[in-house]
Amino acid sequence: MYHADGTSCSLDKLLVFPMRFDSLDQWLDWQMVLHDKAIELGLDRVSQVGERLGLDKIAGRVITVAGTNGKGSSVAAYETWLSHAGFSVVSYTSPHLLTYNERIKRDLKQVSDAELFSAFEAVEGARQTTALTFFEFGTLAALFLCQQWQPDYAILEVGLGGRLDAVNIISADLVHITPIGLDHQSWLGDDREQIGFEKAGVLRAGIPVVLNDANPPQSVIAEIDRLGCKCLQLGQDYDAVALDNDRFLWRFQDMELQLDRVLPGAHQVQNLAGVVAGLSQLIPLAEFSPQQLRDNFHGIFLPGRMQSIPYRLACQVYVDVGHNQDAARVLAANLEAMKQPGGRLVVLLGMLADKQPDLFVESLSQVVDDWWLLTLDCDRGLAAEQLASRIKPPAKAEQLFHNITDALDHALSSLSNQDIMLVTGSFVTAELLLRALSDSGEQY
Numbered sequence: 001m002y003h004a005d006g007t008s009c010s011l012d013k014l015l016v017f018p019m020r021f022d023s024l025d026q027w028l029d030w031q032m033v034l035h036d037k038a039i040e041l042g043l044d045r046v047s048q049v050g051e052r053l054g055l056d057k058i059a060g061r062v063i064t065v066a067g068t069n070g071k072g073s074s075v076a077a078y079e080t081w082l083s084h085a086g087f088s089v090v091s092y093t094s095p096h097l098l099t100y101n102e103r104i105k106r107d108l109k110q111v112s113d114a115e116l117f118s119a120f121e122a123v124e125g126a127r128q129t130t131a132l133t134f135f136e137f138g139t140l141a142a143l144f145l146c147q148q149w150q151p152d153y154a155i156l157e158v159g160l161g162g163r164l165d166a167v168n169i170i171s172a173d174l175v176h177i178t179p180i181g182l183d184h185q186s187w188l189g190d191d192r193e194q195i196g197f198e199k200a201g202v203l204r205a206g207i208p209v210v211l212n213d214a215n216p217p218q219s220v221i222a223e224i225d226r227l228g229c230k231c232l233q234l235g236q237d238y239d240a241v242a243l244d245n246d247r248f249l250w251r252f253q254d255m256e257l258q259l260d261r262v263l264p265g266a267h268q269v270q271n272l273a274g275v276v277a278g279l280s281q282l283i284p285l286a287e288f289s290p291q292q293l294r295d296n297f298h299g300i301f302l303p304g305r306m307q308s309i310p311y312r313l314a315c316q317v318y319v320d321v322g323h324n325q326d327a328a329r330v331l332a333a334n335l336e337a338m339k340q341p342g343g344r345l346v347v348l349l350g351m352l353a354d355k356q357p358d359l360f361v362e363s364l365s366q367v368v369d370d371w372w373l374l375t376l377d378c379d380r381g382l383a384a385e386q387l388a389s390r391i392k393p394p395a396k397a398e399q400l401f402h403n404i405t406d407a408l409d410h411a412l413s414s415l416s417n418q419d420i421m422l423v424t425g426s427f428v429t430a431e432l433l434l435r436a437l438s439d440s441g442e443q444y
Contacts, residue, residue, distance in 0.1 A: 024113050027120050028100060031138070035131040041164035046136045050143065050169050052126035058146040059090065059154035061282065062170055066158040066199045067178030069326050070212070070271045073263060074178055076302045077275040078155050083108050084296040085288070088151040092142040092167075094135065094159050095427050097304050097321075097434055104142045106149060119144045135159050139166040153282075163201020171204050175229075176278050177220065178271070179213045181326035182356075196220040203227050208281040212274030232277045240273030242266065250276050257290060262297045264306045266337075267330045272297065304430040306334060311437065313411050315346075315419035321430045323355050328363035335422065336367045343418035348407050350374035350429035353382050357390045360425065365395045372399040374407055376428050404432045 021027045063078060065071050072093060079091045089107055096102035104111040119141035123132075132140070139159070146154050156167045180196050196217030203209065205227045211220065214235035224231045232238055238252040242261070248269045250257045259276065261269055276293075279285060285293060309317040316338075322331055339345055347368050351357050361371070371391070373384040382390070384400035391397065401407040411421055423433045 021117075024100060024116060027117065028134075031120075031132070031134045034127075034137065035133045037133065040133050040136075041161065043164060043166070043169055045130050045132060046140060046166045047169050049123065049126050049130055049132065049136075049140055052128070053122060053140065053144055055140075055143050055147055055169070058143055058170060059150065060152045061154070061173040063153060063155045063174045063176060063278065063282075064158060064167065064170070064172035064202050065155065065176045065178065066162045066202050067176075067213075068181040068195070068199075068324065069322075069330070070178040070267070070274075071157050072321075073268060073271040073302055073305060074176055074212070074275055075155050075157050076300050077263075077272055077297060078153075078176075078278065079105065079108060080298075080300045081275065081279060081296040082153050084299070085283075085292075087153055088149075089153045089155065090146045090149055090151045091155040091157075092139070092146070093157040094138070097427065097431050098438065100138075103138065104145060106145075106151070111145065115145060116141065136166045143170060158199075158202060161195075161198040161201070163198050165202075168202050172202060172207060174208050174210070174278055174281055175202055175204075176210045176274060177212065177216070178274065179326065180217055180220065181324055182359075192217045193219045197223065200224070203229055205229070208232070210274050210278045210281070212270065212277070230281075232281065234270065234274060234277075238273065238277045238280075240269050242269050248273070252277065252280060255285070257293055259294050260297065262300050263302060264308070265330065265334045267334070303434070304427070306331070309433070309437065311408075313408075313415060313421070314417040315411070315415040315421050317411075317421050317423070319423045319430045319433050321427045322424050323351060323360065323426050325356065325359040325363050328360045331422070331424065332364050332367050335364075335420065338420060339367065340418045340420075343420065344369040344415070346370045346372060346411070346415065346419060346421045348372045348374055348401075348411075348421060348423045348429075349387065349425040350376045350432070351382055351387060351425040352376065352380040352428070353386075354380055355426070357382070357387055357425075358392045361391050361395045368395070370398040371395055372401060372407060372410075373397045374404065374425075374429060374432070375400075375402045376426065376432075377402075378428055381428065404436045408436065 065074050075091055075093050079089045082089045091105045094103050101110040122144050123140045158165045158167050197219040200220045200223035209229045209231045211233040240248050240250050242248045250273050304321040307319050311317050345368050373387045375384045388397040
């Protein structure tokens, strides 16, 4: 089996490929063993298979979303607005939380198993002897389906980096770059300038770009200038100002719009502002009434991003997939505003070994009262004891748990209605919580 981010848990034997598999799990297990590495950046292999599949123009227009933080929110906002405006839309994101089908949506609906099987069979037939990673195989399947459907818009989230990411075999009509921070340094570089250069690798000469970052790496600016891209940058060409907890003002040239903040967290104002800037480069916004422009964003559902979980605990429970220092800073700002006098803020943290738990915890430590650590029993997952050893004082682990059920049971007996519990640190951590609730029959 595999986790949400593609980490394997217990694949016992190599599968032998028949004409087709009978279940999604069998297909995914097969994809896990086609390459000896979980991540192998480069476009040669995936380009070869893409050519055999005949991948060319997959949609009327392609929006590629790259960056570090806010990619999922941006994709969800684009696809919701465009669908509600009457356009056909396909989106591809990764990783998923509970089911692989979440990765590919057509007009806001998850792809079916049967559609996935047909795409997987096509990729396997075109693959021949080429070794593909799990992500590469899935990306080719998503692009194949998109080409069959020919939507008005395809929205592609870059999985890791940009220049050498499998998604980059498709040229975009609009590139949307979210804030860039430190993440995946083992593959992308040790600082924001190196990482920014890799992220900017999805750019093409002359295309419009939304740079939703007021302080981007200079390497990104340099690539935009070199390629002659028309760029709209946050803080220079457009801006957004929060009016209250529910609305914000978006400003661009002589245009002003009052929009609703339809996703939780103050940082979502920036994410939504960038999407409006992107839409302005694709569609004459003046053709829509202010009410339509506002209402088309309603109905966004984005699990795992400061998601409130109704659970039988007395306290408030939230889950967030954040796993780097920038995400932790955003969480800290949101949580500080939510804390109640006399209430405790408890973080149940589970992280992967290739992340930086010390920096994540440091950015949250000023608002967190208790740290509870959770073992992630998967490839690259840290045991609770290992995670504890990588956290710097003054933060320290109050509780260590080896499964999510024990953590929830302890929360049930120890937290009150003034307390907040945040479950965070990884897509895998969020998956464990949501799956535990789903298995117990809880609604979330």
